[in-house]
Amino acid sequence: MSTLHPGAAPATTTAATSGAPAPDDPAARSTTSFFATMLTQTLIVLRKDLLLEWRSRSRLVSVVLFGVVTLLLFSFAVGPDVRALREGTAGFLVLALLLSSTLGLAESFRLEQEQDAVEGLLLLPIEPVALFYGKALGNTIFLSLLAPILIPVALVLYSVEPAWSDFLRLFGLWLLTAAGLSAPGTLYSAMTSQLRSQDVLLPLLLFPLVVPVLLGAVKALDLVLTGDAMGQLGSWTIMLLAFNLIYWSLCGIVFPRAIEAS
Amino acid sequence: MIERLKWHHFVGLLGLAIVVAGTWIGLFVAPAERHMGDVMRIMYVHVPSAWSALLCFTFVFVAAVASLWTSRKRWDAYMTGGIEVGCVLTALLLVQGSIWARATWGVWWDWDVRLTTSLVMLLLFCGVLALRSFIEEANRRATWSAIAAIVAFVDVPLVYFCVRWWRSLHQIQSSPETVNSAMVLPLRLNAVAFLLIAIWMIAIRARIELARLQAEDAPEPEPLAIEER
Numbered sequence: 001m002s003t004l005h006p007g008a009a010p011a012t013t014t015a016a017t018s019g020a021p022a023p024d025d026p027a028a029r030s031t032t033s034f035f036a037t038m039l040t041q042t043l044i045v046l047r048k049d050l051l052l053e054w055r056s057r058s059r060l061v062s063v064v065l066f067g068v069v070t071l072l073l074f075s076f077a078v079g080p081d082v083r084a085l086r087e088g089t090a091g092f093l094v095l096a097l098l099l100s101s102t103l104g105l106a107e108s109f110r111l112e113q114e115q116d117a118v119e120g121l122l123l124l125p126i127e128p129v130a131l132f133y134g135k136a137l138g139n140t141i142f143l144s145l146l147a148p149i150l151i152p153v154a155l156v157l158y159s160v161e162p163a164w165s166d167f168l169r170l171f172g173l174w175l176l177t178a179a180g181l182s183a184p185g186t187l188y189s190a191m192t193s194q195l196r197s198q199d200v201l202l203p204l205l206l207f208p209l210v211v212p213v214l215l216g217a218v219k220a221l222d223l224v225l226t227g228d229a230m231g232q233l234g235s236w237t238i239m240l241l242a243f244n245l246i247y248w249s250l251c252g253i254v255f256p257r258a259i260e261a262s
Numbered sequence: 263m264i265e266r267l268k269w270h271h272f273v274g275l276l277g278l279a280i281v282v283a284g285t286w287i288g289l290f291v292a293p294a295e296r297h298m299g300d301v302m303r304i305m306y307v308h309v310p311s312a313w314s315a316l317l318c319f320t321f322v323f324v325a326a327v328a329s330l331w332t333s334r335k336r337w338d339a340y341m342t343g344g345i346e347v348g349c350v351l352t353a354l355l356l357v358q359g360s361i362w363a364r365a366t367w368g369v370w371w372d373w374d375v376r377l378t379t380s381l382v383m384l385l386l387f388c389g390v391l392a393l394r395s396f397i398e399e400a401n402r403r404a405t406w407s408a409i410a411a412i413v414a415f416v417d418v419p420l421v422y423f424c425v426r427w428w429r430s431l432h433q434i435q436s437s438p439e440t441v442n443s444a445m446v447l448p449l450r451l452n453a454v455a456f457l458l459i460a461i462w463m464i465a466i467r468a469r470i471e472l473a474r475l476q477a478e479d480a481p482e483p484e485p486l487a488i489e490e491r
Contacts, residue, residue: 187409191406192393195397205392207385208386261402
């Protein structure tokens with residue numbers, strides 16, 4: 001790993017001079033320095049991705065529009081039955097996010113393939129793990145930005161009127177769902193971006209994997225929108241958190257090997 | 263003839279012999295279940311299919327980690343064999359379960375947590391096979407399919423434990439204490455037999471895959487020179 005990414009040592013030096021706390025114990029200092037370096041590198045990658053996205057904004061606009069069209073199509077599929085639409089709102093919202101995510105996630109690594117930019121990224125003094133977490137955080141923020149548009153559109157289209165206090169919980173759950181989709185989505189996007197059938201492979205690999213996240217998100221959002229008489233919201237949120245913990249850890253561990261082989 | 267037979271063929275033949283014995287006892291010797299009647303006998307192949315499928319995917323996880331760790335083609339071949347055999351067993355498991363469900367639950371399919379996680383497990387590992395088929399470079403194919411297999415393995419413990427963690431229509435795991443002793447014997451025989459047959463098939467498939475990988479590495483043959491007259 002270090003031969004491919006020779007910047008590990010200089011990056012550590014950078015972190016040591018960046019104002020990170022320096023405990024007396026050398027081992028603790030080394031650990032603190034490592035995490036400070038990783039955090040710094042992750043934020044650099046995140047900043048680069050957000051900057052690129054902000055400059056064009058084309059990906060965000062097209063994915064938001066796609067999400068709105070999807071919500072519209074669901075209402076056509078169900079018909080003018082307001083009650084059925086209202087009952088299915090949570091499911092439609094999560095499906096709109098899932099379908100939109102494949103477009104956004106596929107694009108996140110396609111940019112890096114242009115003019116072999118990924119080669120340049122790997123030559124930078126940045127750990128591949130930091131590259132993964134930077135990209136995955138960028139995708140999470142990107143998918144979270146769909147919430148302020150898609151949630152109000154769904155509420156209007158499907159005639160759902162939650163209390164104002166529920167909006168914070170709705171956004172929190174949306175954030176957890178976006179994070180649950182982003183971790184495996186970023187890994188699979190890195191792997192499939194060079195293949196001729198990325199459009200087929202990414203959903204094929206991602207959709208079955210995120211079924212637990214979808215189930216948890218649909219149930220939790222539904223409880224917020226329709227009421228939680230049995231107090232089940234906490235357990236579904238814990239399930240979402242648990243899957244996020246598993247996917248973010250596991251994908252971070254295997255990502256360096258995936259990007260090394262690309 | 264004997265020299266040409268490999269060890270895995272003996273394992274396979276032993277498995278076939280045991281499955282014949284186990285199925286015979288299950289069909290004609292073991293008693294019918296009190297409430298479900300003869301339809302319960304499908305359990306003698308359904309449960310061994312499930313156990314073998316889960317063991318296959320656990321082996322796939324081990325082979326995938328070993329493949330990433332050592333970068334040896336042998337582990338990649340074993341992983342591929344394990345995924346293919348595991349997928350066949352899971353498909354069999356779902357079909358058998360569906361037939362049983364129609365007779366006892368009244369429906370071919372129910373969105374029960376055990377059924378759903380099993381179907382997801384099948385789709386996840388089929389996805390790994392699909393990924394393999396799109397990658398031409400051998401090292402990249404081995405690395406990426408190993409990574410996809412490790413990530414897919416997250417679902418395997420869920421399949422096993424979901425009936426304990428969530429309320430499920432599917433029953434929880436039985437033990438010899440909860441099953442009539444006359445039913446335990448065919449179940450155990452078929453479980454061993456299915457495992458032996460799965461090992462046999464994985465070994466055969468791994469040998470074929472290894473030969474294919476070695477053929478990929480072999481240099482292109484020189485084009486034949488056409489003699490001028």
